[in-house]
Amino acid sequence: MSALVPMRETRPLANAIRFLAIDAIVRAGEGHQGVPLGMAEIATALFTQHLKFNPADPQWPDRDRFVLSNGHGSMLLYALLHLTGYAQFGIEQIKTFREMGSHCEGHPEFDTAAGIEVTTGPLGQGIANAFGMAVAEAYLNAKFGDGIVNHHTYAFVGDGCLQEGVGQEMISLAGHLQLGKLILCWDDNRITDDGSTSLSISEDVSERFRVAGWHVIEVDGHDIEAVAAALAVARLDPRPSLLACRTVIARGIARLQGQRGGHSGKLFEADADAARNELGWPHAPFDLPRDVLDSWRDAGRRSQAEYRDWHERLAALPADARAEFERIQTGRLPDGWQRGLDDYRKRAIERGEGEGEAGIVISAEINDLLAYLPERMVGCADLEAPTSHKRSLHAFNAEDRSGAYVHCGVREHVMGAMANGMAAHGGVIPLAVTYLAFADYERPAMRMAALMGLPVKFVFSHDSIGVGRNGPTHQPVEILASLRAMPNMRVFRPADAVEAAECWVLAYEHRSGPCTMVFARQTLPLVRTRHEPDNLCARGGYVLAEAEGGNRLVTLLATGSEVALAVKARERLQQNGIPTAVVSLPCWDLFDEQDDAYRLAVLGANTVRIGVEAATRFGWDGYLGERGGFVGMTGFGASGPAQALYEHFGITPAHIVAAAKRRL
Template sequence: MQKIDQACVNTLRFLAADQVEKAKSGHPGFPLGTAPLMYTIWDRYMSYNPANPNWFNRDRFILSPGHGSALLYAMLHLAGYELSLDELKNFRQWGSKTPGHPEYGLTPGVDVSTGPLGHGFAMGVGFAIAEAMLAGKYNKPDFPVVNHYTYGLTSDGDLMEGVSCEAASLAGTLGLGKLIYLYDDNKITIEGDTSIAFTEDVEARFKAYGWQVLRVADSEDVEAMAAAIKEAQADTTHPSLIIVRTHIGFGSPKQDSPSCHGEPLGADALAATKEKAGWPQEMFYVPAEAKEHFAAKLPACAKAEADWNALMDDYKACYPELAAELADRMAGKINVDLEALEAIFKEQTKSATRASSGDVIQKLAEQVPALVGGSADLGPSNKTVMKAGGYFSKLDHKGRNIHFGVREHAMGTVLNGLALHGGFVPFGGTFLVFADFLRPTIRMAALMGIQSIFVLTHDSIALGEDGPTHQPIETTMGLRLIPNVSVIRPADALETAVAWQQACLNKTKPTCLLLSRQNLPVMHEHAAVIHENAAKGAYVLSPAKEAAKVILIGTGSEVELALKAQAKLAEEGIDASVVSMPSWDLFDAQSEEYKESVLPAGVTKFAVEAGVPYGWSRYTGSEKNVLGITTFGASAPGGVMMEKYGFTVDNLVAKVKAVL
């Protein structure tokens, strides 16, 4: 290793180790072992500009084993990002920009939040799809306006997780040649040598997935790693995994031991490690030559972005319409014509909301060029196919539909990668009950505050004959528990149009659209109030004739039941109003005055939803004031299911009268 390379690598190593030691918390083993890998990528190949961390055509970098965050912070500091040495000294402390795992939106230069192993690896597949899809549409001869790579470090733990297996298989199928990962093959896990649980031939597995696999025998050989990355770039039709034999805790007394994975080295071991490397004992020492080496790169970093801006100016002159569309996508500009969406259903009297969603998607595909998506092999059931969109594939990068295959977990991470990349409003579909496969990705989308849209159909026991394995009972409520997630369960086609509008406009959180299999009446008689108020999450759909004695709150398919119960109660001299509440979170965000106007104090409330009743007491005052279901379903036609489980007008009326 050349002298300057060694100086920079050791700077990264010991800045990371010092962060962990000062915090008395963290993971020093990974940074000590993989600093040369990080350095090689950033020094030899990364295209970036610290002055503008969000430059659109930059290369993306993913630290999939997020527990090694101290190494990434050291790299960003050295590369010139706005991440001071004081921030590194404040590692893992309250209010710092250097949290225990990298957090998107908090630390300049962090492209993705990582921590749950495998997720970073899989989100990188989304990044690579995004680059290829945009390049396929907007690049023209002499105008490679979208042209960048996705690089990353990945680990044994990442490759053991199922989500990385799903994503790797998809990436190989799609031939994502601009996705390049360096694999930290240190053969150590927390519990011991990887051989205790991980003996497969990783090289053979990834070759079977359709990846190019390269090997570097010595992690200290920067030139060999640089040559391997160059070889990876030369293969434009396969993603690349570069297996690098590394040593966890390199150079320390704890090298190749699990004990240096998740705890500080300790003062004595850290001192011994520095002494062995010929490094000063001073904490957070950065030699002048390392500073100067990366400072010298800054003019070229700025020039790379300036050259791209000039290219974009020329592109605009030659392709003004495409340039304007691409600029809108990069800026996240979205226009949704709600009236045009509602007009789809003028002649319809009944429609399953999954079918209504499919109709809306066709119109949105015209209105929102950034809209892309697919389904976990359930497109015909989820109604998620954009009929005029074409399919993204290894041979055609222009398609807007994505075949995710039966890979819900990877689908969610790919959606998150697309959203993080920018230029996309991504959606993915499956059955609501399978949201459990998606839950970690929904949580990560919520944590990062990104616009992934999850189309979750077959939303209750009314789906019928497929039986309890496919009938969600607790799923809806479970999704509502995740902070910063918008969960919308529309009652009809018109509410579905509003739900999609909100999903497209809400850029700071993911949205879950919960849709019915069974047909529901289109509420044309309430069209005006739906148009005006459905986006508020809850609204008075059908007011009482005089003073309501009870407010019936319904969601989704049960709104129809509430309306029928209202009529039945009126026959018995009980004046009721009906509130449609498609979204708790949208309603909770409204003013106190509005919420009081919908659910006034002093009036009995009764909710009905084909799911667990737990949680509804926040609106009804008691779980006794809820018609729900607390057992698993059964296999029978949907109508029979609803009747057998008590979702009938007579039962609802009886329960309302009992609480009155």
């Protein structure tokens, strides 16, 4: 499909990568040479003969995706971006490797405009992201056809990524889903940071992939043509492919190659000099011979005809299909998309207080209203979703790529990382659904979403001791705090159907970072009894019920299922002549962004403030002030009926009233 770079020229091309990495690492005084020196030939084969990309338009939607899952080898990526002509990676930038403010950071940091598809470093995340990209590609391919979406996803991967549980989950699920356009190149160098891989693994990794339904090719990772040929075979196979590339870590540094120190042992100028002699590279540091650079730049232009053809096909699409494709690429929602949710709010209030509904049912009803959004995909870890019931979405599987519902099995971690990969890919709004008690299982992926600012919705059910008799393992008490502690992660815990609709609007509209959506298993009685045109949750916290009969003396602050308890407590306090307000705080992150005057007005200056949440106090003190109190959990939960647990742990209107009175 792409013109071959003549073979005699390829070895210098690989060495160009190798010496850019050596020179940058020597200059920085630290770095990880193992990957760029060990995978230089593999990268040369991929980038000069297979990868579909356009350095002049790094965000071309139908480009092949390339993920450096072993992200500590970041100089490999920076060298490739420099050599193929990405504007942000000029040679001066390469010289700033690992300096403050450099684009050449210690690990690659997500910036698709610059050519970096995803942040990598925490092991296993990158290959799981790549898997998510391949899922998104297959789904969009089914929607828009081969002419518009038809690309591969390549990932480079080291032993560490494959040892990690999330990597193993990915192997199993990608094999199950038979994602034929996903191709991994494994840097089989038999060394990790700790020493020989034989210290910690004995299994035949290739066989492990084969068991999971992968196509595996074993190849000499330093033979460019062999790797290129293997990639050609991999691209034709309907299964996901592993190229098991036998390599020598840090190849070219005589003192370290093939050894533990190859990973990141310090490189000195003498090492660089020796490598220059050994490999016949007489050029000065950062100096690339013209013909080599020209060949690389030619490689960077290899896909130009495909790029033009693709744009012609896009232009030829029917107007509505084209508009839809372009819309979902931007992440913009259709005009008026939230109208159905506004109506839902109104209907909830018209239905009246009544019995309320389970939090997870409310969330499912709301998401059912959005089933028309083609860009929405739901990953679910062994749970009927508090998002969209399966009735409104059908399964994405090996036979049918049009389904928007991915059964992830009991694999929360890869589910979260898959969602990140989908969001990084673009064209898809991913949701990842499981129980809140198991948020910790996907937390490393959630952190990556927050760090990258990816618009993933992490959705959780069973959010407190309200889970009931499944007991403390299944009852989150500290997990809200641990998620609120995460920068750039918006955590929403709505109190009723109205707040749930408002929070979902805010979540879908938030595009610069992930959201955590938390829903009770138990019934959420209606606490918002009057329709408001505004989205009251948009400020994160608001006065749900103002004090009456005098200046406010007490402010009850609550979230989620405990707002209804605060409302009941307020009634009693008001009956006792104590003017009391209830503040609902569905999203602390948004509330903290409000100005001081608003926050203080809501929190109630000089009032006794009582926080109410069926969770631990950690993180609440900033709102409560020095006179404040807290009604909630002080440790893990217990096994018993939900109502009995609330009584047992003293999270009741009576306890709230008592806590307030004690402080007056």
